[in-house]
Amino acid sequence: MKKLTTRSFKIIAVLLALILFIQMPAAYAASLSELKKERSQLEAEKKMLNKSLEQKTNEIQTNQNRQQKIISQLEQIGAKINAKNQEIEVVELDIEIANEEISILEDEIKELQDKIKKRDELLRERARAIQSSGTVSYLDVLLGANSFVDFIDRFSAVSTLMDADRQIMREQKEDQEKLEVQKVELLKKKESLEANKAKLQKLMASLKEQKREKNQLVAELEKEEAKLRAQKTSLKEEYDDKVELSKEVEEKFLKEQARLAEIARQKALEAKRNKKKNNSNVSSSGNLPTVAAGTWTRPAAGRFTSGFGSRDIGPIGSKNHLGIDIANSIGTPVVAAADGVVSYAGTMNGYGNVVMVTHSIEGQIFTTTYAHLSGFNSSVGDVVSKGQQIARLGNTGNSTGPHLHFEIHVGEWNGSRSNAVNPLRYISL
Template sequence: MKKNTVKLFLAAILFVGIFQLSTVTDVSAKSISDLQKEKSQVNEQHKDVKSDLDKAKDRLNEIKQKQKNTQNEINKLDEKASNTQNQIDKKINELKEKENQINTKQSEIDKLNGEINKLETKISELQAEIKQLKEEIEQLKAEIKEQEASIEKREDLLKNRLQSLQKNGGDIQYLEVILGSKNFGDFINRTVAVNKIMEQDNQILETHIQEKKDLENNKQQVEKNKTKVEENKVQVEKDKETVTAQRDQVASEKKQLESQKASLAAEKTKLDNLFVKLEDQLGMKDTQMAKLDKQEEEAHNHQMSLAEKEENLRSQKAAFDKLIAQQKEEERRKKEEQQSSSNKSNSGNSGSNIEQTSSSSGFIRPSAGYLSSGFGHRSCSGCSSFHPGVDLAQGGIVPIKAAASGIVSRSYYSNSYGHVVFISHIINGQKYTTVYAHMRNRAVSTGQTVSQGQYLGNMGNTGQSFGQHLHFEIHRGGWNASKSNAVNPANFGIR
């Protein structure tokens, strides 16, 4: 009876061991099969992302072609602007030459006007002198007339006196007058009287002679004045002719000057038009340069996007391969433990530490802070229309923790995400990817295994960010550029 009991007990133990081994084998096979399926899905997503990358590369080539075309346009505009600048420089030199010609012409006109003013002054002086000479001539003529009348009267007097002297004997008569004196006193009186008469006769004669000389001088002066008047008249006419000729020359010079000024104004208008044309060309160049800068930025962003996508894809695949390998190793270890301890129950360690979580959803809140922006479509300045995650915001030093255990598929700096960490997870056989963006710093590196709640870094404001916050994403499966796998973190209790 005891032997049968022992046999039954051993058979039961053997049955349980075989059952447990079968169960472990089924579980292991099922788990590995699921992981292989997940890997196949990753490969499919890899193909999708590769397709997106190919499209992005085509877009990059298109942008580069646009850059080339834009650069050609800029080169053409540079050439046009250079030609316009050369025309402007040439026009400026021509304008300077015209201005010099105008200044020279104006100097000639000013010089002629100065000469005309001098001649007009000279003519005025000559005319004044002619007037004065004429007045002197008239005055001399009046004096001559008076002198001639006086001389004529005196000549009559002298003529009568001479006739009287000839008739009465001249000096003998004077002697008889003196000798006929009655006494000495009478003699003296008669002598004085005779002397006075003789002196008077001499004075009359001298006056007559002097007046004749004065008359002759006046007549000569009149002739001189007349000659001077005629000479002045000739000079005045000559100067007037010179003035007229110079005025005609000034008028001609002024006409040429006005023509040159009009030409200068027209050239300045052309120059202004050239400046406007140059400004337009430079404006077009600035527009093209801005366009080129935008294209270069877009090309740079595409290149960065391509590099990020390729690296994220590669790192993500490596992380899940590592998770699958760890899962296989864990299954193998459990199988060995169960085979070596067939008398132990299957209630031991339930799996890898990577799968351990402390919440019913499998995720914990990655940081403190209020929800500043939720998941889904939104409308805001400077942000995309679809928000594939949630934003948690708070000031100061705010630690960021891993929402679940897993492997860091990538830790790097992105132009858009700033300091960012990607973590790959397998929770209850389901693959997830979490993203932690705009961090101040990063405390983990690519390929590192992390536990749920482990410190990743601090909340920040890096990349395309407007204020300190954590941008947190959950993707069911792998992360991709289109964010098609993004799910609302609120579904996992993260609000």
């Protein structure tokens, strides 16, 4: 009795869920469609933020490279400044030595000047002595000798005086010339050292100015780097927020898909119970495809033109074809390949107009995709039966001619289509 009650409760719960779905299909469709749109928008925003993060990372790296280059230049300038400081110290030492030599020379000059002064006084004294004796000359002195011996003495004395006078005048001239030469040489040397020092000091000032400018540039780059890092942190926080939000949306999306899949499973069971046993191979009117027996049927009438897997696309190589193609005229009816619920109806990148149907078959979820449609007569949330028309064959999206591109996915459809399988494993053409 208890087992029967539990079973009855489960049946009632399923029936209530089906009633709610039938009453509010538009709300469910809007929910799934909005979640899909929000998910796509979040992915686009994450991609843009990630691109901005990469750009900021590159800008920070460029900034750091510039800083490193300038710091290297600063090190070179610092080495030059140290070298010039040493050169200036050597020149200053040479100037100090030159100043000491000039000081010594000035003392020597003073001594020479005293000697010259004394000689000048001696010569003047001699001149006065000659003037005081009238016109007496050395010849008068010699002629005034009283004897030959006296003459010899007088001649020797006169010669000595004359030699002394000549020596005095010669030394006077040499000392004066020596004085002038030494003064000129030292002054030139001092001027050269001072000029070299001035040149070094000017170069030193230039190097210090370069160092100041480089330091200022490093400070500006460090400020810019801090700004870039703050921007990167802000972008990273925004990106992390988008990731969290994306996870929430994805979770809601998967739950909604699972809910629709469960509804599809329940409707498929209901449809199976309501089908007649003699309805296993019925042909539809018009251009509808023959509805096959069993769980699956072909989605459209027409010519099979391309299979599942790798295919040659000319000189550019090959690509993986994740479905099959059925060619026919535009407007040919496209039907549901199995019982299920429409989970998407709209446009999608290269697919053009596309309809997706979620199926629950023996406990396994499948999703079928019908692409390149000229239009569709189904909406998200519609419960459809195998062989029921849901769209019209077309040539929209990346299509080279009117045909239906048909895919089967084991599980829910995902953007990478990693769970696509060969449709010919389930349908017969």
